[in-house]
Every structure is written in structure tokens, then in C-alpha cells.
Amino acid sequence: MKIALIGQDIPMLLPTLMTDLLFAGKEPADLALEEKNPAMQDLLRGYGDAVLRKAGIGGTLAVSDSREAVLSGADCVIYAGDCQPGSRFHMDRNALGSDEENDPGLTDQARVNGGLGGLMHALRAGEEVLRLCDAMDECCPEALVINLGQPVARTTAVFLNRGYRCYGLGRTPMKGASGADTYIRRLRIPPERAEVTIAGLPGFAFLMAIRDGGKDLAGKLKKAAENNELGALSRRWLDWWGALPVGDVTDHAEFLPAQPDYIPEEKPEFGETVEKRRERILYMNTVREQGAEKREGAMAQLLLLSKAPPIRPVKLALALLRKETAVLEAVTRRNGRTLPDLPPEAVIEANLALRDGEDVTESIRLPVALAEIMTEVDAANRLAAKAAAGDREALREYMEEDPALGGLDRLYCMEVADALIRMHADVLPRLCGGEETIS
Numbered sequence: 001m002k003i004a005l006i007g008q009d010i011p012m013l014l015p016t017l018m019t020d021l022l023f024a025g026k027e028p029a030d031l032a033l034e035e036k037n038p039a040m041q042d043l044l045r046g047y048g049d050a051v052l053r054k055a056g057i058g059g060t061l062a063v064s065d066s067r068e069a070v071l072s073g074a075d076c077v078i079y080a081g082d083c084q085p086g087s088r089f090h091m092d093r094n095a096l097g098s099d100e101e102n103d104p105g106l107t108d109q110a111r112v113n114g115g116l117g118g119l120m121h122a123l124r125a126g127e128e129v130l131r132l133c134d135a136m137d138e139c140c141p142e143a144l145v146i147n148l149g150q151p152v153a154r155t156t157a158v159f160l161n162r163g164y165r166c167y168g169l170g171r172t173p174m175k176g177a178s179g180a181d182t183y184i185r186r187l188r189i190p191p192e193r194a195e196v197t198i199a200g201l202p203g204f205a206f207l208m209a210i211r212d213g214g215k216d217l218a219g220k221l222k223k224a225a226e227n228n229e230l231g232a233l234s235r236r237w238l239d240w241w242g243a244l245p246v247g248d249v250t251d252h253a254e255f256l257p258a259q260p261d262y263i264p265e266e267k268p269e270f271g272e273t274v275e276k277r278r279e280r281i282l283y284m285n286t287v288r289e290q291g292a293e294k295r296e297g298a299m300a301q302l303l304l305l306s307k308a309p310p311i312r313p314v315k316l317a318l319a320l321l322r323k324e325t326a327v328l329e330a331v332t333r334r335n336g337r338t339l340p341d342l343p344p345e346a347v348i349e350a351n352l353a354l355r356d357g358e359d360v361t362e363s364i365r366l367p368v369a370l371a372e373i374m375t376e377v378d379a380a381n382r383l384a385a386k387a388a389a390g391d392r393e394a395l396r397e398y399m400e401e402d403p404a405l406g407g408l409d410r411l412y413c414m415e416v417a418d419a420l421i422r423m424h425a426d427v428l429p430r431l432c433g434g435e436e437t438i439s
Contacts, residue, residue, distance in 0.1 A: 001029040001321065003314075004074035004140070006067070006132060007081030007149065009271045011035070011044060012280060013313070015304040017078070018051045020314035021059070027318060028058030032070040035063050043281065046288030051301070054292035067132075071139035076317045079132060079155075080148040083124035083427055085270035092117050093266070095420060106408075106416060111264050113151050113203050114255040114377070114404035116413060119384055120420050122154040124427055126388025129158040136164070144320055146313045147332070150270070153202040153347045153378075156332050157385030160347070167320065168332030169311040170202040170349065173247030178234065180246055183210055186224070187217050199339055199364045202332045202349045203251035204377055206243040208364055218244070232261050242367035255377045257406030280304065316352075323357025339364055341371035346378040376403045390430035 005017070010033060021027050031048070035041045041063045048061030064070055071077065093110035096117070111117035129149060136143060145166040149155040152170035159166035174180045180196045187210065195211040209216045224230055225238045233249045236259075245252045253262045272280065283300040290297035319326045331352035335342050338350055338361050353361040366374065380402040386394035399405065399414045425432035 001027065001076075002074045003029050003031050003317065004070050004077045004143070005031060005033040006070065006077060006079050007034075009080035009082075009148065010078070011040065011284075012272050012277075013080060013148075013308065013311075014044065014047070015051075015284075015301065016308040016312065017314050018048065018055075018061075019305060020312055021318070022051065022055035022057060025314065025318045026057060027322075030059060031061045032074065033061065033063045034065070034067055034070045036065045038065075041065070043284055043288060047284040050287050050292045050297065067135050068139055071135055071143075074140040074143045076144045076146065076321060077132075077136060077140065078146045078148070078313050078317065079129070080313075081125075081128050081132075082150055082270065083128050085121070085125075085150070088124055088424065088427075089117070089121070089268065089270070091423065092120050092420060095423060096416070108258045108264060109404075109408075110266075111254040111404070112268050113251060114380065114402060116405070116417060116420065117264075118151060118154075118254060118404065119387070119398060119402070119417060120424065122151055122381075122384040123388050123421070123431065124424060125149055125151065125155050126158045126385060127428060127430065129155050130162070130389060130430070133159065133162045133164065144317065146317050148311060148313060151203070151381075152332055153204075153349075153381040154384045154388070156202070157347050157382050158388055160334055161385060161389065166333070167316060167352075168202065168347075168349075169313055169316065169330070170332060171248060171251065172310050172330050173198055173205045173349070174329050175310050176248055178230070178245060178247060178249050180207070180210070183207065183221055183244075183246070187212070187220060189217070196329075197351065197364065198246050198330060199348070199350045199366060200246075201255075201347065201374055201378055201381065203247070204255050204374065205246050205330065205349050206237075206241070206366075206370060207246045208243065208366075233259065241370035241373060243370050255380075255404055256373075257404060276307070280307070319354055320357060323354075325355050326353075328352045328354070337363055339366060339371075339374075341366045341368075342374055342378060345382070346375075347381060348378075373403065376401065380404070388430070392431070395431075 045063045096106040096110050109116040145159050145164045147156050147168040152168045156168040184194045189212040193212050197209040198205045199208050200206050210218050225234050253259050283304045286300035287297045292301050316328055332349050335344055335346040335348045339348055340363050383394045383398040399410050421431050
């Protein structure tokens with residue numbers, strides 16, 4: 001089995017990837033990692049070799065600056081990339097703002113997921129995905145794709161539109177202030193007994209049930225929300241749609257019109273901060289020099305694992321490739337029949353139940369009002385994915401359909417989007433290749 005690792009966030013994820021592969025999964029696979037920086041290549045090789053020696057079951061880690069070499073013959077591609085996310089986001093934010101003291105412009109639309117900012121993020125990220133798909137078409141056209149690239153709903157749709165079997169993992173709704181784990185602790189359910197059912201879209205998922213011994217306790221959480229114990233946004237969305245949000249509620253808000261008590265972050269975090277990167281490199285270097293067996297190396301490895309994001313792409317990849325029977329949390333994929341209140345082609349996020357590798361997830365019904373807003377958000381997600389491939393009609397439709405643009409002049413938004421696309425022309429060749437503008 002060969003697994004190709006592509007994207008600038010892969011080094012941050014490598015400790016968990018290798019641990020899940022070698023120690024939990026007992027799979028001596030060949031890993032191939034794309035890395036352009038020679039010094040980082042040496043660090044990653046040395047770190048990987050130390051972990052492979054510790055596991056002692058075989059397998060290899062090859063690090064190369066050649067995408068073709070990394071992808072050649074891959075059974076699975078794990079993608080965790082983006083297009084200069086931090087710097088490009090701030091370009092968008094500056095352009096959407098205004099110098100006039102009493103006129104903030106469209107700063108509220110500087111978002112990671114929905115609205116004008118989310119559109120631009122999707123176009124840039126989609127271009128990176130399409131370049132990867134071009135290479136995969138030549139090197140591994142049958143490969144399974146596990147997509148971690150933000151915004152996950154839209155980049156997953158790009159892979160699906162290109163014909164790849166793709167599953168995604170976004171910022172997990174199972175963790176965090178409004179995550180399933182927080183709800184479990186609030187209800188004092190032993191984690192090993194908790195059964196959580198979530199359903200929705202990546203970044204826009206909701207709690208359908210939370211059971212202890214077969215008894216659904218979601219009603220207690222709804223009562224807490226009605227008593228304003230879970231925050232204003234959770235209360236508002238429960239009133240509107242009959243369900244509680246699960247995961248980071250700021251993600252949910254980005255898919256909606258401006259909320260009176262929510263202001264998008266000025267400096268959202270994309271991947272590692274500089275400080276976290278330095279710390280990771282220090283720990284990886286310790287493992288490389290000391291080995292994963294000795295005390296210093298073992299401690300450094302534990303610290304790396306403790307700071308890793310909670311997403312588990314290798315666990316998902318192995319379950320699909322080895323045709324396992326398993327239940328995996330919060331997996332992004334094409335809907336099919338899982339959420340029958342949404343279109344079959346919707347890109348959803350819900351638990352995935354596998355039996356011998358086949359999807360046997362039971363259907364989940366949504367409250368009517370929730371299904372309606374999810375249908376709107378999903379339509380915008382898939383239109384953005386089509387626009388990333390150069391479809392200007394999809395771009396126009398996005399301006400009409402995106403609920404995050406509610407209350408704004410849609411024609412003006414089209415003009416702003418056109419100006420933003422020109423500003424990013426160096427990374428959007430499919431939309432800036434001499435074709436007519438959208439305005």
C-alpha cells in the first residue's frame with residue numbers, strides 16, 4: 001500500500017499519521033511526502049526513520065520535491081494544502097474594508113467559509129486542488145482521496161467533480177467549546193457510553209441526538225440553550241431551526257448573513273502559528289537525533305502527539321482501503337441517502353458507518369427549517385467549487401444563491417468579487433485567463 005502526503009500542513013500532521021498507520025493500524029505502508037524545502041526534507045526523513053525503527057513492522061517514508069514521484073502508483077492521497085491562506089485572507093480583508101471612519105465597507109464579508117471571503121478562499125484553494133488532480137490523472141487516477149484542505153466542503157466538491165472518490169475531514173465538531181465532547185461532559189455521560197448523532201455540512205453541523213444507554217438527552221441541552229446557558233447564537237439557531245449547533249459556532253455564522261452579535265475574526269488561524277511550527281521542529285529534531293526509543297525522544301514524540309489536531313485521516317483511509325467494519329466520526333462525503341432531506345449530490349458531514357468497507361449509515365432526518373437552510377448553504381458550496389474550475393455561470397449563480405450575502409446588493413457583490421479575482425489573478429488562471437469579467 002502506498003499513501004501520498006501532499007500539502008503544507010502535512011508536517012504538522014505527520015506524528016499522528018505515522019502513529020495511526022504503524023502502531024494503531026499495524027500497516028507497513030510506503031509513505032511518500034512532498035516537501036520543497038531541502039532542510040525540511042532532511043528533518044522529516046530523519047524523524048520518519050526514527051518512528052519506523054520504533055514501530056519495527058516495516059514500511060518506508062520517502063520525502064521528495066517531485067510531485068510525480070510522490071504520487072506515482074499511490075493507492076491513497078491525503079491532501080492538507082491551501083494557497084497562502086493567511087496572506088491572501090488579509091489581502092481580501094484589506095480590500096473589503098474602507099478608509100472612511102463611519103463606513104466599514106464589506107469587512108464583515110472577510111470570512112474563511114461563506115460570503116465573499118469564503119468564495120475567494122474556495123477559488124484559490126480549488127485551484128490548488130485542480131493542479132493536484134491534473135497530476136493525479138497522470139500518476140494515480142484510481143487513488144482514494146482523503147481531503148483536509150479548507151474550506152473542506154468546497155474543496156471536497158472539487159475533487160468529486162473531477163471524478164475522484166473523495167472523503168473529507170474538517171475542523172471536527174466532536175471537539176471544542178460547542179463540540180460533542182463538551183455536551184457529553186455537561187450531561188455527565190461517561191464518554192465510553194455516549195452515542196452522538198450529528199448531521200449537516202462541514203462547518204455547519206447540528207446535534208440530532210445524544211444518548212446514554214439508549215436514552216436521548218438532547219432535550220436537556222435544548223432546555224439549557226433556551227435558558228441562555230449555551231450562548232446567544234446557539235439559542236437563536238435552536239429557535240430558528242429546531243436543533244443545536246455542534247462544533248465551532250463561529251464557523252456556522254460564516255455561512256449566514258451578518259449576525260448582530262458576531263464579528264468575523266480579523267486574524268483567523270490557518271494551520272500552525274510560527275511559534276507552534278518552531279516547537280514542532282524542535283521536537284521532531286529531538287526524535288530524529290535521540291531516536292523514538294530513548295527517554296528524550298519518547299517524551300518529544302508524546303508532546304508532538306499531544307499537540308496534534310484531533311482529525312484522523314489515516315484511520316479513515318485504512319478503514320476504506322482495507323474494507324473494514326467501523327464507525328467514523330464527522331466524515332465529509334457525497335450525501336447519497338444519508339440525509340434524505342438534502343439533495344443526493346450534497347456534500348455533507350455526518351458519522352460514517354462501514355460494514356466490510358461499504359457505507360451502511362442509517363438515514364438521518366432533519367427538522368424542516370434546518371433542511372431548508374442547509375440546502376441553501378450546500379448549493380453555495382457546490383457553486384463555489386464549480387466556479388473554481390473556471391465556470392463563470394456558477395460564479396454568477398453563487399452571487400444570487402449564497403445565504404451569507406443576504407441583505408446585500410447582489411450586483412454590487414458581483415462587482416466586488418470581480419475586483420477581488422483580478423487582485424488574485426496570479427493564482428487564479430482559470431478565471432483570469434483573458435475571459436470576459438463577470439460584471
